Each structure stands twice: as C-alpha cells, then as structure tokens.
Amino acid sequence: MDNAVILAGGQGKRMKADMPKPLFKVLGEPMLEWVIGACENSGIKDICVVKGYKAEMIDEYLGGRYETVLQAERLGTGHAVMQAIPFMKKNSDGNTLVLCGDAPFIDSKTISDSLKMHKENGNSVTVITSEVENPFGYGRIIRTANGISSIVEEKDATVEQKKIREINSGAYWFRTEDLIEALGLLTTDNSQGEYYLTDTIYILLEKGRKADAFKSENPNVVLGANDRRGLLMLNTTAREDIIGKHLENGVEFTCTDGITIGRDVVIGAGTQILSGTVLSGKTVIGSDCVIGPDCIIENSTVGNGTKLNYVQCYESQIDDNVKIGPFVQVRPGSHIKSGAKIGDFVEIKNSVIGEETAVAHLTYVGDSDVGGCVNFGCGVVTVNYDGEKKSRCTIEDNAFIGCNTNLVAPVKIGKGAYTAAGSTITKDVPADALAIERGDTKTIEGYAARKLKNRKKK
Ligand code: UD1
Numbered sequence: 334m335d336n337a338v339i340l341a342g343g344q345g346k347r348m349k350a351d352m353p354k355p356l357f358k359v360l361g362e363p364m365l366e367w368v369i370g371a372c373e374n375s376g377i378k379d380i381c382v383v384k385g386y387k388a389e390m391i392d393e394y395l396g397g398r399y400e401t402v403l404q405a406e407r408l409g410t411g412h413a414v415m416q417a418i419p420f421m422k423k424n425s426d427g428n429t430l431v432l433c434g435d436a437p438f439i440d441s442k443t444i445s446d447s448l449k450m451h452k453e454n455g456n457s458v459t460v461i462t463s464e465v466e467n468p469f470g471y472g473r474i475i476r477t478a479n480g481i482s483s484i485v486e487e488k489d490a491t492v493e494q495k496k497i498r499e500i501n502s503g504a505y506w507f508r509t510e511d512l513i514e515a516l517g518l519l520t521t522d523n524s525q526g527e528y529y530l531t532d533t534i535y536i537l538l539e540k541g542r543k544a545d546a547f548k549s550e551n552p553n554v555v556l557g558a559n560d561r562r563g564l565l566m567l568n569t570t571a572r573e574d575i576i577g578k579h580l581e582n583g584v585e586f587t588c589t590d591g592i593t594i595g596r597d598v599v600i601g602a603g604t605q606i607l608s609g610t611v612l613s614g615k616t617v618i619g620s621d622c623v624i625g626p627d628c629i630i631e632n633s634t635v636g637n638g639t640k641l642n643y644v645q646c647y648e649s650q651i652d653d654n655v656k657i658g659p660f661v662q663v664r665p666g667s668h669i670k671s672g673a674k675i676g677d678f679v680e681i682k683n684s685v686i687g688e689e690t691a692v693a694h695l696t697y698v699g700d701s702d703v704g705g706c707v708n709f710g711c712g713v714v715t716v717n718y719d720g721e722k723k724s725r726c727t728i729e730d731n732a733f734i735g736c737n738t739n740l741v742a743p744v745k746i747g748k749g750a751y752t753a754a755g756s757t758i759t760k761d762v763p764a765d766a767l768a769i770e771r772g773d774t775k776t777i778e779g780y781a782a783r784k785l786k787n788r789k790k791k
C-alpha cells in the first residue's frame with residue numbers, strides 16, 4: 334500500500350515566532366493541513382509526520398490523527414526521512430510519497446498524476462518538479478535522455494547548472510523498499526554537511542534503478558515561506574487562486590479588497606461577495622445572495638437569495654431570502670428560517686428564528702425557539718442566564734413582543750399573544766392574550782413649571 338511521509342521538522346527562524354513553520358497558517362489553516370489534505374484527497378491515508386522543532390506543538394495540532402516520528406537533530410532532509418523508516422517498513426511493498434510540510438500548494442492531481450507516471454515507467458524515484466522564473470536556492474534537475482541523473486543544490490551547483498530553471502519541489506515518489514535501501518547509504522559528503530534526500534537519486538541510479546522527473550502543471554507546488562513576507566505572498570496567491578475559481582463558477586466580485594475565502598467554501602452562481610468579507614471553514618452559500626460588505630461567516634450554511642450586510646455568523650444555518658444586518662452577530666447553534674428579517678444591532682445565539690419573523694433592532698435573542706411571523710419590537714431581551722444556568726424561551730407563531738420587553742426564561746409566549754412595551758415577563762402568556770407588567774402612567778400637572786420657577790429663584 335502507498336503511504337506518505339511529511340517533513341515538518343523545520344523551525345523557520347525568520348518567522349520570528351516559537352512555532353514549527355508548517356503550523357503557520359494560509360487562509361486560516363496551517364500549511365501542514367493543506368499538505369495533509371492534498372494527500373488525503375489523492376487517496377493516501379497512511380501518513381507519517383516527521384516532527385522536530387517544538388514537536389509537542391505538532392502533536393497537539395494533529396491530536397493523534399496521524400502517526401508521527403521525532404527527528405531529534407536536524408541533519409538534513411535525508412536524515413528526516415530516515416526517522417520514518419520504521420513507519421515505512423510496516424508497508425514496504427508499495428510506494429512512499431515524501432512531501433514538505435511547509436509547501437502548502439501541492440495538489441491531489443499532481444500527486445496522483447505523478448504516481449501514475451512513477452508506476453507506469455517502473456521508476457524507483459520520481460521527483461515532482463516545476464519550471465520557475467527564478468530558480469535561486471532550489472535544487473536543479475539534471476535531465477538525461479531517459480530520465481534524470483541528479484539534483485544539484487544551489488550551494489553545490491556550477492555556473493552552468495545554476496541556469497537550469499526546472500527545480501525540485503521537494504516532493505517525490507519512491508518505491509518504498511528502494512528508498513529504505515538508499516537512505517542507508519546516504520553520507521554527509523556535501524557543502525552543507527547534511528544528509529541530502531536528493532542524494533538518493535544517484536545512489537539508486539548506481540544500482541541500475543530508474544529515476545525521472547514529473548513536471549507539475551501547477552507552478553505553485555514549490556512555493557513555501559521563509560519569512561512573514563513569504564507567508565503573506567502564499568496567502569495572496571491562495572486568495573487570488575480561490576477567488577478565480579469562484580469567478581469561473583459565476584460568483585460576482587466587483588472588488589476583491591479584503592475578501593478571503595477558505596478553500597472548502599462553496600458559493601452558488603449569481604451570488605455577489607462584497608469587500609471585506611471573510612468566509613471560512615465548511616461554509617456553504619447558495620445562489621443569488623449578497624454577502625458583504627464586511628461579513629465574517631464561519632462554518633455556516635446560507636440558502637439562496639439571502640442578503641447579509643455587516644454580519645458575523647458562526648456555526649449556524651440561515652435559510653432562503655433572509656435579510657440580516659447591518660451589525661448583527663449570529664452565534665453558534667442558530668437557525669434563521671426563510672424570509673426572516675434581522676436588523677441592526679441584534680444578537681442571536683443558539684436560537685431558532687421562524688419563517689418571516691422580524692427582529693428589527695437592538696435585540697438579544699438567546700437560547701430561544703421563536704416561531705414564524707413573530708414581531709420583535711426594539712430593545713427586546715431574552716433573559717436566558719440567571720448567573721448559574723441557562724434556560725430557554727419559547728415564542729410561538731404570530732406573537733408580538735413589545736419594545737423593551739424582558740422575557741425571563743424559562744417562559745413561553747403563546748400563539749398570537751402580545752407583550753406590552755416595557756414589560757418584564759416572568760410567567761407564561763397564553764395564546765392570543767396580552768401580558769402587561771408595568772405601573773400605570775401617573776401625570777403630575779404643572780410639575781415642570783414649578784421646578785423651573787425654583788431654579789430661576791436660585
Ligand atoms: C530542499 C531540497 C531542494 C528543493 C527544496 C524545495 C534537499 C537536500 N534539497 O532544499 O532540492 O529544491 O527542498 O523546497 O533535500 N526538514 C526536516 N529536517 C531536516 C531538514 C529539513 O524536517 O533536518 C524539512 C523542513 O522542515 C522542510 C523540508 O524538510 O519542510 C525541506 O527542508 P529545507 O531545509 O527547506 O530544504 P532546502 O534546503 O530548502
């Protein structure tokens with residue numbers, strides 16, 4: 334069975350942070366996760382991560398999802414892969430994919446296409462390469478009539494070799510048995526005194542095995558980040574790439590300023606995404622919506638024809654033809670049903686808002702089940718927390734909640750019932766009733782005039 338070894342031992346000193354480089358994020362996800370995702374999407378589930386610098390952070394991030402091995406000293410890429418030999422030996426009859434945990438744009442198609450070539454040609458090693466404008470710093474690919482003869486590192490290259498623009502992406506397919514054999518023969522006889530993984534190529538060629546290069550159609554496979562500027566560039570590349578795919582799917586952008594869309598986000602045709610909008614996680618947006626400006630939507634589902642304007646929404650579901658905003662927060666566990674309207678300065682938390690219900694302004698609805706066609710006046714508060722426990726409010730269809738009502742949970746407002754403005758409701762209100770809880774208005778005639786006279790005397 335085929336497996337993968339992902340090198341994630343690097344520190345990334347120039348990032349100036351105490352974190353392994355592969356954990357730095359591109360579009361909100363660690364680079365390591367991008368690499369793992371590409372493996373998984375190409376069908377390789379047997380993965381071993383080589384950790385080194387701040388290994389405990391890699392462990393904590395992976396949470397036991399994959400096997401890991403520790404490279405206690407950083408003695409080069411060949412040395413890093415050597416640490417995974419026990420892992421490879423468990424399944425040595427197939428092929429091993431070696432990837433860098435800090436080159437996030439390796440894609441599943443490149444992985445599968447290169448494996449196909451690797452198998453069809455009976456290669457012992459197939460290097461995934463890319464042709465770049467500026468090859469400086471990368472290992473150069475030395476091609477021959479029937480494959481490649483070696484990879485020469487920048488520091489070891491001659492002037493002529495430095496002109497070669499086909500470079501080693503740092504990703505390879507090996508026949509597992511051959512890789513294990515070649516790793517045993519690596520030496521540190523080079524300008525950096527390291528065990529170069531790339532030296533396995535001439536070792537295998539000397540044994541009469543085949544080595545070749547697979548040039549990826551994706552020029553970004555090689556991209557990595559050495560510093561914060563590089564990380565920003567990775568984010569920019571990923572951002573533009575993803576927006577490009579949505580454009581092809583019929584999503585409208587008139588300006589892409591500040592728009593960041595996670596790689597798993599799905600958006601329907603005819604939807605418009607406005608500036609400053611950040612969509613992340615497993616978010617799905619339907620067709621013909623307007624999202625933005627300045628929305629943050631995380632792990633949420635939005636139906637068709639919905640308009641969100643300055644909305645933050647987390648782990649929630651919003652159905653069709655809903656209008657929300659501006660300045661609204663929808664917190665986890667909420668479900669806003671079709672045709673609902675939610676206006677400025679409203680917070681909804683862990684609540685259901687029924688069809689056609691209106692919560693127009695300055696209202697908090699938490700831990701509540703609200704029916705359809707309910708109207709909330711301005712300034713309603715569901716009092717869901719008594720300092721110890723949270724309780725739910727139930728508001729049935731067609732109820733009318735007057736302005737500045739406090740609904741002290743647990744409490745139920747029956748179908749079509751009214752609460753009078755300013756009431757603090759502590760008992761259930763039956764269907765079609767009016768609940769009013771406030772003193773009568775008392776008028777004191779001439780009071781203000783007397784006050785004014787006293788003030789003038791002083
Ligand atoms: C390596 C390749 C080079 C290629 C380039 C692509 C070698 C000798 N050279 O160069 O041909 O063009 O990658 O980026 O392999 N790592 C460890 N432990 C180590 C050393 C490295 O885990 O002891 C990991 C790093 O964290 C990184 C990957 O291996 O994920 C590549 O290491 P890096 O030092 O960046 O390799 P380069 O010298 O740039």
Ligand code: CA
Pocket residue numbers: 557
């Ligand atoms: Ca590198």
